[in-house]
Amino acid sequence: MATMPDTLIKLAGRHSPQALRLALGAVLSPAQLQTLDVLHADEADLTYVYLALAADAGQAAVDAGPALHEALRSACMALCPQPELVGLHNTLDLAGHASGSHAEWHYIVETDVRPEAEDDFNAWYSTEHMPGLAAVPGTARARRYLGTGAPRHYATYDLAERAAFGSEPWLAVRATAWSSRVRPNFYNTRRTMFRRADDSTRG
Helix, strand or coil: CCCCCCEEEEEECCCCHHHHHHHHCCCCCHHHHCCCEEEEECCCCEEEEEECHHHHHCHHHHHHCHHHHHHHHHHHCCCCCCCEEEEEEEEEEEECCCCCCCCCEEEEEEEEECHHHHHHHHHHHHHHHHHHHHCCCCEEEEEEEEECCCCCEEEEEEECCHHHCCCHHHHHHHCCHHHHHHHHHEEEEEEEEEEECCCCCCC
16 A cells, blocks of 8 residues: 555646655655655646655654654745645545555545535535545545645545546446535535546655
């Protein structure tokens, strides 16, 4: 299983793992940069990067907190004038139908939800929606995170086959009565399909 990320970097433009390692090398050790997970949006000029700072850097990175994120943000400005860094806290991690398969594709849903609907939203994600999508043929892994800033909620899906997204089983999970009740409470929502960079590496 891949190392659990605890930081997400969002960058305008398409940036290679080599360019990211060069920029981030001022802040991170070579060992940390060996597990850089670089994602390019399939239909947008956008790069997302997952890092596992706490696991790789030890307690010092955890204690550094905001100062470390600010150093990373400054380093990323060599690539993008307004990089965004998001701290991630994992709340659900499910092996998928295709667990263990190479996952070239990565789908992310980022959203906020109206406060009065949050309990229903969390119950739906944990007991129906994410387990249902994890069970779709071609899904390798499904995870939920709480992020710092807005949007606050992240749902991520590693896909061994891009065709899993939008397949009949996938659409059936999205079309339940509970889904129809919850989804109108979303706002500040972004849905993006990514493809892993060829030389991206995960621990």
